[in-house]
Amino acid sequence: MAAEVSASTADRPPAYLAGLHLTGRRVVVVGGGRVAARRIPPLLESGADLVVVSPRVEPSIEALARAQHVAWLARDYAAGDLEGAWYALAATDSPSVNTRVVAEAEAARVFCVRADDGSAGLAVTPATARRGAVQLAVLSGGDFRQSRRLRDELATHLPPSR
Numbered sequence: 150m151a152a153e154v155s156a157s158t159a160d161r162p163p164a165y166l167a168g169l170h171l172t173g174r175r176v177v178v179v180g181g182g183r184v185a186a187r188r189i190p191p192l193l194e195s196g197a198d199l200v201v202v203s204p205r206v207e208p209s210i211e212a213l214a215r216a217q218h219v220a221w222l223a224r225d226y227a228a229g230d231l232e233g234a235w236y237a238l239a240a241t242d243s244p245s246v247n248t249r250v251v252a253e254a255e256a257a258r259v260f261c262v263r264a265d266d267g268s269a270g271l272a273v274t275p276a277t278a279r280r281g282a283v284q285l286a287v288l289s290g291g292d293f294r295q296s297r298r299l300r301d302e303l304a305t306h307l308p309p310s311r
């Protein structure tokens with residue numbers, strides 16, 4: 150519903166769409182809740198070198214840490230945690246922590262998503278689908294429900310993977 154989209158997200162110039170090649174590149178996820186758990190698998194699929202900073206994490210993230218697919222720092226975010234990162238997610242349930250993460254990202258020129266307030270982030274997460282080499286991504290200026298719905302419709306047109 151358009152009314153639920155934050156005006157400042159919708160009023161921004163459109164985001165520039167790009168595909169990030171992340172193999173071996175550090176991506177820092179601050180917060181290990183449900184949003185992080187949803188976004189980590191596609192980041193891993195892209196080969197990212199993932200670091201999760203969060204005192205608690207969802208069971209799926211804990212399992213990835215145990216299998217050494219992600220590095221989990223089981224503590225609160227601290228300034229400097231984005232060092233060496235190419236991309237970051239501020240995905241804690243604390244707006245003030247997310248503000249600090251985005252401020253560090255801005256200073257370090259790291260593109261960073263802000264999960265609780267997309268209008269304050271440096272990047273946004275599209276609704277995506279993939280079949281083989283073909284990928285689609287939908288952004289709707291913050292209207293994630295529309296993005297999800299369009300993604301589901303468009304995904305039915307993806308060619309069979311070869």
Ligand SMILES: C[C@@]1(CC(=O)O)C2=NC(=C\c3[nH]c(c(CCC(=O)O)c3CC(=O)O)Cc3[nH]c(c(CC(=O)O)c3CCC(=O)O)/C=C3\N/C(=C\2)[C@@H](CCC(=O)O)[C@]3(C)CC(=O)O)/[C@H]1CCC(=O)O
Nearest residue numbers: 264265266267273274275276288289290291292293296297
């Ligand atoms: C597309 C998708 C991708 C993904 O996340 O993978 C995505 N959100 C999804 C789901 C989802 N989002 C939310 C809920 C729980 C509520 C509910 O269900 O009603 C659920 C459902 C769930 O979590 O299950 C709430 C929410 N989302 C944002 C805010 C803050 C704000 O409005 O600024 C709040 C309120 C938080 C609060 O209340 O505090 C912000 C953003 N969410 C974005 C992307 C970016 C916009 C991209 C675009 O233009 O479309 C943006 C701006 C920034 C970002 O985070 O990148 C994915 C669906 C695709 C899929 O299902 O595959």
Ligand SMILES: NC(=O)c1ccc[n+]([C@@H]2O[C@H](COP(=O)([O-])OP(=O)(O)OC[C@H]3O[C@@H](n4cnc5c(N)ncnc54)[C@H](O)[C@@H]3O)[C@@H](O)[C@H]2O)c1
Nearest residue numbers: 180181182183184202203204205225226240241242264265
């Ligand atoms: N963008 C989206 O798609 C979307 C979807 C749902 C909710 N949200 C918003 O994003 C936020 C996160 O949502 P969620 O469902 O993942 O929340 P959640 O409660 O499942 O997880 C929050 C995580 O943040 C961690 N955390 C808290 N303080 C921290 C700190 N100081 N340093 C590091 N980690 C810390 C917690 O340990 C927990 O793992 C919520 O505030 C909500 O407003 C966004």
